[in-house]
Amino acid sequence: MSTYRFHILGGAAAFGLLHLGAQHIVPGYLSHSWTVLAGFLAIAMLGSIFPDIDVKSNMQKIFIATMVIALPLAYAMQKYYVLAALIAISIGLVIIRHRGLTHRAWFLIAFPLLFGCYLSHRYPADTELIYSACLFFSAGGLSHLVMDFGISRFFRKKRP
Numbered sequence: 001m002s003t004y005r006f007h008i009l010g011g012a013a014a015f016g017l018l019h020l021g022a023q024h025i026v027p028g029y030l031s032h033s034w035t036v037l038a039g040f041l042a043i044a045m046l047g048s049i050f051p052d053i054d055v056k057s058n059m060q061k062i063f064i065a066t067m068v069i070a071l072p073l074a075y076a077m078q079k080y081y082v083l084a085a086l087i088a089i090s091i092g093l094v095i096i097r098h099r100g101l102t103h104r105a106w107f108l109i110a111f112p113l114l115f116g117c118y119l120s121h122r123y124p125a126d127t128e129l130i131y132s133a134c135l136f137f138s139a140g141g142l143s144h145l146v147m148d149f150g151i152s153r154f155f156r157k158k159r160p
């Protein structure tokens with residue numbers, strides 16, 4: 001199995017754990033429609049492959065395809081601060097080394113949180129939904145770290 005599929009599976013598992021936990025801890029969690037829950041699953045899966053954006057991967061292909069659409073769109077809509085942010089992120093990705101910043105737990109929590117802060121500021125009515133999405137993204141991202149570092153370490157220990 002490719003590492004890409006392996007990580008997606010990990011993201012789905014992270015979603016499953018969070019989904020089960022949230023049912024007991026977060027009141028009204030199950031009142032979300034199936035489409036919202038499916039969205040959370042997709043976000044957790046995206047989060048699970050996000051860290052490998054720093055290396056030639058399917059995630060990088062998704063990112064480049066998104067930028068090809070998003071950059072001219074931001075320019076056409078005169079959203080210059082969005083354009084500047086996208087360019088900064090693109091340059092950042094070229095600079096960072098593999099298993100660097102995007103493979104740090106704090107980054108995988110802080111990055112979606114920062115994004116969530118911005119979005120909830122713009123769409124205050126959807127604050128709960130936005131932060132839930134951030135949580136699922138982070139959970140997916142952290143599952144990636146567990147698989148990259150945890151499992152390989154586990155196998156190394158088993159070797160004589």
Ligand SMILES: [Zn+2]
Pocket residue numbers: 051052103144148
């Ligand atoms: Zn990785």
